Amino acid sequence: MNPETVQHLRRATTEVFETMVFRELSGGDPIEGEALRSGSNVVGTVGFAGSACGLVAFYSTLDTARDIAGAMLGLPPTEVNGEVADAIGEITNMVAGSFRTRMAADGDAWAISVPTVTIGSDFFIKPMTNGRRVLLPFRMGAQEIFVELIVTKSRDTTSGEGTS
């Protein structure tokens, strides 16, 4: 994956968390390919289409998702219940939207979908076409979150390897 694209996604994620969740994130090394995310049972996804197609996915545990929702709403995590899915959907929407804006500045024009959130256990998203994927791990204090970019159709700016 193009390092500039990965950097755009990293900056979009940290900005959303600093501004809307009031948490600082520290980022680990990006993992290319089909990486495992142990214990992630809340998954938010937003699709995009245009000069490239694919999706942005957010992963966390349910406890972390509850913590994030509480921080956004000004509630203690113990008082958060039904709001988790909506809050994670909005986080994923903002990360994907901010990423889209940064890619647009590089000449990539995309439309993005409304978010979808799934809550269960240990998901793995498998695109139906061959896609390139990069997983960004972040630490939020003692908690771990992941943001993944899956590109199923691309031009050079996202893949770094030319149109596929």
Place this chain on the structure above:
Amino acid sequence: MRFLVVDDSSTMRRIIINTLQKIGHQDCVEAANGREGVERLAQGAVDMIITDWNMPEMSGVEFVRAVRAMDSHAHVPVLMVTTNAAKDDIVEALRAGVNNYVVKPFTPDVIKEKIDAVLAR
């Protein structure tokens, strides 16, 4: 001063209403999409609308066009709060009748600044 907050995310509606209340605007009503927003306006006047763009059933831009076609709310100030931040998006929103634009993620200061700017016009 009564605000109508239109967003399909209940989390974002709560964040915006919390922000409005923190800066002294206690009277807020809400709707989950543009269609509900139109229905809410038919029930009574509001002084300012804050709307998202990407929503099911009726988008924010379609909603703003509908508002501008209503005799009762043709001139009500509209602030759009959205992740759509490309130049073409902003031009489209302004052409539809949006008065000012906030890009998510945002701080309470930005919301206050944009509301003040709209009200000062």
